[in-house]
Amino acid sequence: MPSRFRRPACLLAAALAVSGCASLQSSDNIFGVITPYRVEVVQGNVVTKEQLALVKPGMTRAQVRDVLGSPLLTDAFHADRWDYVFTIRRQGAEPQLRRIVxxxxxxxLKSVDSNAELPEEREFVASIDTFKTSRKAPPLALTEEQVKALPVPEKPAAPAAEPIGPTRSYPPLEPAK
Incomplete structure (x- = not known):
């Protein structure tokens, strides 16, 4: 390629590359097919409705920590306040933000305040389930018929009263006095 065409071709290629980068940053997908990977960010303590129901005024700090976990924020200037903040950003699910003080x-404990309605444990798991498939998990408990259909385990043989094999005599571990 002659040198007079080389410089404009390089400038044109650089301009196309820069404009292509700008368009990729502004959209979430390339050609509607390829989506960039987004990091799942989960911070804080998941506090459910069932957990919050266990926390009552008059409980000690240790008891509150046992139920809700360690607070995400404790302030040296406000030692009488613990902040439990939970955030989650997951691809395919709505972002969630909850604060409990x-x-x-x-x-x-004097009081507990929440900025939003807390979900029950099952609701929370359903809200972060991005698969949304009807997974047919087997039940964790057996029915009466299934228990009866199980094979009966063999009874272990009774231990022999006398030791089997030669008996050995060992010298004492400490010298006789």
């Missing part, structure tokens, strides 16, 4: 007077 536990306030203490000394070592006892």
């Amino acid at each position: 536990a306030r203490f007077e000394g070592e006892t």
Whole structure:
């Protein structure tokens, strides 16, 4: 290629590359088929309706920590406040943000406030299930008929009263005095 065409061709290729990069950044997919990978970000403690029902005013800090877990935020300037923040961003699911504030007077719980309605445990699992398939998981408990159909285990042989094999005599471990 002659040198007079080389420079404009390089400039044209660079301009196309830069414009292509800008268009990729503004859209979520390429040609409607390829979507970029997005990192799943999960932060904080999942606090469900069942867990919050177990927390009552008058509980100690240790009892609250046993039920809700360690708080995500504790402030040295506000020692009477624990913040439980939960966020999740998962591809294919709606992002979630929940805040729960536990306030203490000394070592006892005064109140618990939440910014949103907390889900039950099953609702939470369903909300983050991005597969949305009808997975037919086998039941965890057996029915009466299934228990009866199980083979009966063999009874172990009774241990012999006398040791089998030669008896050995060992010298004492400590010297006689």
